[in-house]
Each structure stands twice: as structure tokens, then as C-alpha cells.
Amino acid sequence: MSADIPPLVADRVSQKARDTLDLVKKFVEEECMPADAVARAQMEKQGQRWGVYPPVIDDLKAKAKKLGLWNIFLSKTHYAEGAGLTNLEYGLIAMILGKSSLASEAVNCAAPDTGNMEVLAKYGTDAQKKQWLAPLLDGTIRSAFLMTEPKVASSDAKNISLKMERQGNEYVLNGQKWWSSGAGDPRCKIYIVLGKTNPNAASAWEQHSVILVPAGTPGVKIERYLSVYGYDDAPHGHAEITFDNVRVPASSLVLGEGRGFEIIQGRLGPGRIHHAMRSLGSAERALELMIARVNDPNRKTFGKQLNQHGVIMEWIARSRMEIDAARLVVLNASIKIDETDAKGAQREIAAAKVMVPAMALQVIDRAVQSHGAAGVSQDTPLASMWAHMRTVRIADGPDEVHLQQMGRNENKRNQAILGKFEQQRERVRQKLREYGFEPKL
Incomplete structure (x- = not known):
């Protein structure tokens, strides 16, 4: 096997x-x-x-x-x-x-093409699929996903404020986005954009929509590319983009007005698990680099080869255990998606999304430490890997958002748990009486 x-x-x-x-x-x-x-x-x-x-x-x-x-x-x-x-x-x-x-x-x-292709495959019209999904599947173009905004707390997606106003057969877009991953690539031809179409909708969950905006549409301006701990991620790039009276056909809307959160949740669930899957690979690579480094016969400190220091062996052992445990969490979430869908696997995806990047950061950091100065330089991929992994704890929703949601959902079981606990206490009382003791509980 x-x-x-x-x-x-x-x-x-x-x-x-x-x-x-x-x-x-x-x-x-x-x-x-x-x-x-x-x-x-x-x-x-x-x-x-x-x-x-x-x-x-x-x-x-x-x-x-x-x-x-x-x-x-x-x-x-x-x-x-x-x-x-x-x-x-x-x-x-x-x-x-x-x-x-x-x-x-x-x-x-x-990413972000995987999530964008899933959006088009699941929700796109035949015309949208022909124009955008087909070349994305063929790999002849790339895409960007525009959700996060600089002037609001985007971890609460209800705050997304880019205006999308219907005018005749067009939508007019005004606003600002940033961390638009993929927008820097010259092959990027399409943006998938979340914006607000109906701020007066009764439900906050029905105020937003998703629309397709071709790169280079008049009024779209890339203001700058953002760095991640000094890395610019070229040519992929994380762009800050402004929309100034950007006009796109109404036929570019995906699924319908007010369906934005439905689409985004359908997109982000698989996207989060894909990040977790790839993160495990990064952690595994870091462990391999660490093992290679400490077994280099030229690497000796205080009269010993690095692999003869107990703390190094502990780092290797802990890294192996942590990667293996995290892998099972990811595979469990993957099975749940297969059996239901991303929504049905919400808890399992959230657990993987929180657990895996934190684990990978720990493993990569140990590998950096074992390499000394080389670990923070461009001579190994470790520094870049660490910077990228750190963003994953923020991307697709910060850890804290997922933990809060998981905790809230788990706590909904409180009445059932309290009832079960009280039943068990009563069994203990009965058993004490059976043996002639007066219950103190």
C-alpha cells in the first residue's frame, strides 16, 4: 500500500x-x-x-x-x-x-481558479460556461476572486459594500476591493465579484450578488499589488482594485440577485478544504527539508551532528504526529463532502481550515530554525512557505470566525448534554443507595 x-x-x-x-x-x-x-x-x-x-x-x-x-x-x-x-x-x-x-x-x-471554476460549473448559465468556464478548464486563461474590501471588516461578509446598481440592461459597479488574488497575472481575464445589489432587502443575507467582470473593462483600475511579509507573489499578485462606474451586461450576473451568499458559501467550502490539502503538502515538504538538513554531515554544533541533539529529534517526532493527525481531519472532511456537499460538511471543513495551517506553520517554523540563517533567506523555500501559510489563517475567513461558528453550533447541544448529565447523576445516586450509602451529589 x-x-x-x-x-x-x-x-x-x-x-x-x-x-x-x-x-x-x-x-x-x-x-x-x-x-x-x-x-x-x-x-x-x-x-x-x-x-x-x-x-x-x-x-x-x-x-x-x-x-x-x-x-x-x-x-x-x-x-x-x-x-x-x-x-x-x-x-x-x-x-x-x-x-x-x-x-x-x-x-x-x-486557486483561485479552482473555486471560480466550481462557481461557473455549479451556477453559471450555458453562455457563461461557454465564455469563461471552457477556457478556464482548458487552462488558456486565469481568473481572480474579488470579495475582500479595505474599508470594512470583510470577515463579516455582510459588510461587503461595493455597489452594483441595475440600470436598464446593465449593472454599474462602484467601489474598492483588495487582496484580489490572481489579478496580477497577465493571463487573468475574468473577475468573479461579490457586491451589494439590494441594500434594502429585508434579510441581510439577500442583499448581495455575484457578477462576472472581464479584466480590462473600462473603469476597472489596478491600484497596486500587496505584499505578504515582503513577498509580492508575482506574477499571481494580490491586487487592490477600484471600480469607477464599471458597466457590465445584466447577463453577467450569476444565478440571480440576492443569491451572493448562497454562491459564496458554495465556493468557499471547497476552497477552504483545498487550501488545507495543499497545506499538508507544504508541511510534509518542510519536514523533509528539516530531516535533510539535520542529517548533513557538515552540520555540526558543539561537537555533535544536528541529528544527535535531542531537541531536533523531538521536533521531527512532533512534526510527524501533527501532520498525520491533521491529514485525518482533512480526509474526514473530504469524505463528508463526498457524502453530502460543502454545506453538509461545514463543521468538518471549518475544523480542517483552522487546524491545518496552524500545524503547518509550526512545522515550517521548526524547519526554519533547523536551517538557521538559511531558513529565513531565499536559499530555501521555507520563508516563502511560512509567509504564504500565515495568510491562510486569514484567507477564506479568519480562524476566529470559524471557531466562533463551530463553538456556537456545538453549544446548541447543551440541553441534550445537560439532560444526559443529570440522568447519569441520578444513576449514580441510585447505585449508592443500592449499596447502602446516602448520596451526597
């Missing part, structure tokens, strides 16, 4: 998925991971950070297509457009993809 398939889920993994997993592992280790350095070198050689992208990615995508490693993320449970795998099976694969900064894009499974 492959070490990449935990025994607890082995009977749920098809032969097709096993074969795909083997192909992905070979592709990532032999093609993508070496190409990470090539991509960095190509970006430096081109002499500019924006408006270009490393050509090596096109070579990787061509190889991936030839191998049949394409659009693996779209589960057969809910979509007809994918590779015929379950969410669980994709989860195992995504954990391998997370080891390389290029691998997910190479197989057309990179």
Missing part, C-alpha cells in the same frame, strides 16, 4: 486514483519541484515582476495534459467536468501538489 494512502481510507480509494496518485508524485518530484527554481530564475531574467509569467509553467502544463493530470479537483460526486475522482481522492493528490509552488497550476488545480 502506498505510504500516501492512510490505511483508514484505503478501501475508499479507487485503482484509478491510485494510478493518478503515482503519476502525480512522479510528476511533482521530477518535474515541478526542480522547475520552482527555474521559474524564479526566469522571472528575474525578464527584469519585471508584473505583466509576465515564467514560460516554464507552459511546459509543465503541456506535460501534465499529456499525462492526463488535468482538472483533478472537480469531484465526480458533484461535477461532470472533472477527472472522475472523489474529493477524498483529490485530497490525497493535493497533498502531493502542495510540495511545489508550481504543481497545482501545472495540473490546472490552482
Whole structure:
């Protein structure tokens, strides 16, 4: 049995998925991971950070297509457009993809395109699918997701305030977005935008809508690209964008007015679990780098090789346990999505979303520490991995929002638990009396 398939889920993994997993592992280790350095070198050689992208990615995508490693993320449970795998099976694969900064894009499974493709596949009209989903599935264009805003607390999505006003056969958009991931890529051709269409709706959950805005539409202006702990994430980019009387056809609306939160929840659930899947791959890569570092015979301190220091062995052991435990949480959520849908797996997805990035940060930090100064430099991927992982604790809803929701939902069981507790206390009293003791409880 492959070490990449935990025994607890082995009977749920098809032969097709096993074969795909083997192909992905070979592709990532032999093609993508070496190409990470090539991509960095190509970006430096081109002499500019924006408006270009490393050509090596096109070579990787061509190889991936030839191998049949394409659009693996779209589960057969809910979509007809994918590779015929379950969410669980994709989860195992995504954990391998997370080891390389290029691998997910190479197989057309990179964020935010994955979530955007799911929106179009699930909610788009035939015309929207033809215009935008088809080229996204083909990998000839990329996309961006515009939700977060700089002037409101976007962790409460009801605060989203970009105006979307209906005027005849058009919607006119005015407002500001930031952390628009993917907007910096020259291949980005479409924005999926959440805005407010009906501020007077009786329910706050029916005030927002989702609309498709082609990149380059008059009135759309990229103000700047935001950095993450000093990393600009070029050519992908996290853009701050203003909308000044941006006009798009009413036919660009997705699903209908007031359906924004329905769409966004349908999008963010799978997006969160995909982040968690890839994060496990990053943690695994960090552990591998740490093991390689401490076993380098040239690395000695105070007369001992690094692997002879007890604290290092503890770091390795704890990292192994934490990764394995987090993997089971992610796979449990994946199974729940397969059995129901993202909404039905809300609790399990939230648990994975909170637990996995925090775990990965801890493992990466240990790897950084074991590398010393090299760990915080550009000579290893660790510093960049840590910066990216830190954003995941904020992206798709801060940890605190998910913990609050989970706690609230779990606490709803309080009456049943209190009733059960009182029943147990009464059984204890009866048992004490049975043996001639006077209950003190």
C-alpha cells in the first residue's frame, strides 16, 4: 500500500486514483519541484515582476495534459467536468501538489481558479460556461476572486459594500476591493465579484450578488499589488482594485440577485478544504527539508551532528504526529463532502481550515530554525512557505470566525448534554443507595 494512502481510507480509494496518485508524485518530484527554481530564475531574467509569467509553467502544463493530470479537483460526486475522482481522492493528490509552488497550476488545480471554476460549473448559465468556464478548464486563461474590501471588516461578509446598481440592461459597479488574488497575472481575464445589489432587502443575507467582470473593462483600475511579509507573489499578485462606474451586461450576473451568499458559501467550502490539502503538502515538504538538513554531515554544533541533539529529534517526532493527525481531519472532511456537499460538511471543513495551517506553520517554523540563517533567506523555500501559510489563517475567513461558528453550533447541544448529565447523576445516586450509602451529589 502506498505510504500516501492512510490505511483508514484505503478501501475508499479507487485503482484509478491510485494510478493518478503515482503519476502525480512522479510528476511533482521530477518535474515541478526542480522547475520552482527555474521559474524564479526566469522571472528575474525578464527584469519585471508584473505583466509576465515564467514560460516554464507552459511546459509543465503541456506535460501534465499529456499525462492526463488535468482538472483533478472537480469531484465526480458533484461535477461532470472533472477527472472522475472523489474529493477524498483529490485530497490525497493535493497533498502531493502542495510540495511545489508550481504543481497545482501545472495540473490546472490552482486557486483561485479552482473555486471560480466550481462557481461557473455549479451556477453559471450555458453562455457563461461557454465564455469563461471552457477556457478556464482548458487552462488558456486565469481568473481572480474579488470579495475582500479595505474599508470594512470583510470577515463579516455582510459588510461587503461595493455597489452594483441595475440600470436598464446593465449593472454599474462602484467601489474598492483588495487582496484580489490572481489579478496580477497577465493571463487573468475574468473577475468573479461579490457586491451589494439590494441594500434594502429585508434579510441581510439577500442583499448581495455575484457578477462576472472581464479584466480590462473600462473603469476597472489596478491600484497596486500587496505584499505578504515582503513577498509580492508575482506574477499571481494580490491586487487592490477600484471600480469607477464599471458597466457590465445584466447577463453577467450569476444565478440571480440576492443569491451572493448562497454562491459564496458554495465556493468557499471547497476552497477552504483545498487550501488545507495543499497545506499538508507544504508541511510534509518542510519536514523533509528539516530531516535533510539535520542529517548533513557538515552540520555540526558543539561537537555533535544536528541529528544527535535531542531537541531536533523531538521536533521531527512532533512534526510527524501533527501532520498525520491533521491529514485525518482533512480526509474526514473530504469524505463528508463526498457524502453530502460543502454545506453538509461545514463543521468538518471549518475544523480542517483552522487546524491545518496552524500545524503547518509550526512545522515550517521548526524547519526554519533547523536551517538557521538559511531558513529565513531565499536559499530555501521555507520563508516563502511560512509567509504564504500565515495568510491562510486569514484567507477564506479568519480562524476566529470559524471557531466562533463551530463553538456556537456545538453549544446548541447543551440541553441534550445537560439532560444526559443529570440522568447519569441520578444513576449514580441510585447505585449508592443500592449499596447502602446516602448520596451526597
